[in-house]
Amino acid sequence: MQRFVRSAAMAAAGVLVAGLAAGCGGSSDDGGEDGKGGKDGAGKGLASQKLDWGRCKASEGSPAPGADWQCSTLKVPLDHTKPDGETIGVALIRAKSTGKGDRIGSLVFNFGGPGGSGVSGLPSFADSYDKLRERYDLVSFDPRGVAGSEGVRCRDDKATQAAEQKVDLTPDTPAEEKAYFEDAADFGAGCAKGSKKLIGHISTVDAARDLDLLRQVLGDDKLHYFGVSYGTELGGTYAHLFPGRVGRLMFDAVVDPSADSIGHAENQARGFQRALDNYFKSRGQDPEEGSAKVAKLLKRLDAEPMRASGERKLTESLASTGILVTLYSKQTWPVLTRALEDAEKGDGSSLLQLADAYNERDPSGRYSTQSHSQRAISCLDSKGRSTPEEAKKRLDRFREISPVFGGFLGWDTAGWCHDWPVAGQHDSPEVSAPGAAPILVVGNTGDPATPYEGARRMADELGKDVGVHVTWKGEGHGAYGNGSACIDGTIDDYLLNGKVPKDGKVCS
Structure with a gap:
């Protein structure tokens, strides 16, 4: 379960700063890896x-990036155990x-x-990577x-909005509980219907094998990866499957690979609460008192959603999402202050608006399918299937x-x-990768x-001798590009010059 593990939320929240201030997660088989960087069965023929690189076209809801950007499609096996069988396309930029x-x-x-x-993310963040671009082609992709x-779509926009407004994600009664689990089952059935045979072939292991095929087609002997x-979970899976093909791999905002689905949920509860506590401390408020006030607000919304915009109302679940998105970056903490003040005055x-940014809903009511893909991939990855009673x-x-x-x-x-x-x-x-080259693993104390x-x-x-741990004492989801010359310099030196820092290095 990794509902909130996504860096896109940082950009989404960042877009809202001006507007609100002004007005308002494989298999452990080795797949034939020879440990020396040779091709495996999944790469035959397709390698x-x-x-065919060409000018990028506008995607749904997003303009085409500028002339510096080129797009193409990589053919990969639908089923990597059948490398000569049916193929699907992986979008590249x-x-x-x-x-x-x-x-x-x-x-x-x-x-x-x-x-x-x-494909949409790399151009958005590219300014942060100008120095890396001096010696690398910058490449990204939409995973299968x-x-x-072949993006998964599990329900239409109308049904998505209806569920947001009607389904209580913290059910308090048998009727709410019944509706909650019926909606979850309906969503899964929609994914199966919308993606058909793809639903069983979109795991992180599948994506890691696609990544190695991409490496070969790009003409690189080793994978260099950010x-x-x-x-980071995808990168760790790659390193486990193909340790001999690891070049310079850098992991930032790192997923705990030792946690199961329950552990991930506990980690995130702890992480978001820690960030909220730090937000209150920054305002000179007692974290316990601040959290109690927010919890009281959410309880009121659970009983009676608040007026917001148009016919839509602010529910407890949407309010929780709106609060969460501002915790991805310290720069959006002032946005949280304003939003909470508005809510206390009865305006949701x-x-x-913050929840819509996280859920990638545009003003016309159209949603991206990011959350559909997220759920389909993570549920294929994880065996975790808790019962309501558990x-x-x-x-x-x-x-x-x-x-x-x-x-x-x-x-x-x-x-x-x-x-x-x-x-x-x-x-x-x-993610164990014995014999792999050193991999840089950067953790942020306030993530x-x-x-x-x-x-x-x-x-x-x-x-x-593989995992090299570096700490940044900072706030937000991710360290690189967040204002630490120590972190940025360490990562750049590793990726550009191959200089591996001492394990345990700390940047303030």
Whole structure:
């Protein structure tokens, strides 16, 4: 369960700062890996394909990026156990190296999710990577089942909005509980109907095998990779499957690979509550008192949703999402202050606008399919299938961890993959990569969505002399590009010059 692991929320919240201020998560098989970087069965034939790079077209709801960007499609096997069988297309984007330094190769990005679009994400974040572009082609992709790569769609916009308004994600009565789990089952059935045969072939392991095929087609002997949030789990899975093909891999905002679905939910409850506590401390408020006030607001919304905009109302669930999105970056804490003040005055518009940004709903009522892909991928990855009774028994523990977010995340352990149409693959991902080159693992002490402790666990599970742990004492989801010259310099030196820092390095 990784409902809130996605870096796109940082950009979504950032877009709202001016407006509101002014007005308002494989298999552990090795797939034939020879440990030396050779091709495996999944690459036969398709490894020799030539990419037809051309001008990018506008995607649904997003304009085409500028002339610097080129797009193409990589053919990959639908089923990697049948490399000569049916293929699907993986959407790609790149900006070629500026040539200001000796070219190293391609640097492939994944910004999180699961379900985040790299084709739309990379141009949005590219200004942060100008220095890296001096020696790398910057490349990203929509993983299979995402956006331009056979994107999964589980329900239409009308049904999505109806569920947001009517389904209580912290059910208090038998009727609310029945509606909650019926909606979860309906969503899964919609995914199966909308994606048909793809639903069983969009796991993180599948994406990691696609990543190795991409490496070959790009002409790189080793994979150089920049993974953020869920992208760290994808990178760790790649390193486990193909340790001999690891080049320079950097993980930022790191998923805890030792956690199962319940552990992930607990981690996120702890991480978001920690970030909320830090927000209150920054305002000179007592975190316990501040959280109690927010919890009281959510309880009122649970009983009676608040007027917001048009016919829509601010529900408890939408308010929780609106609060969460502002915790992804310290820059959006002032937005949270304004939104909470508005809500206390009876106006839910600001929190609803924040929730819409996270849920990628535009003003016309159209939603992206990011959340559909996220759920479909994570439920295929994870075996976790808690019953409603099991979720109820753990609610007290979750609420103790987080009085604000614990109830929602506790119920989510059962609702997220309830009655899912395909079985999950593992309890937790396998990332051990003995013999791989050193991998940089950067943890942020204030990270809400992928709490800091997960970075050390990732480094440990990658293995001795492989995982190199670096700490940033900061706030927000991710460290690179957030104002730390120490962090940015360390990562740049590793990716550009191959300089591996000392394990345990700390940047303030």
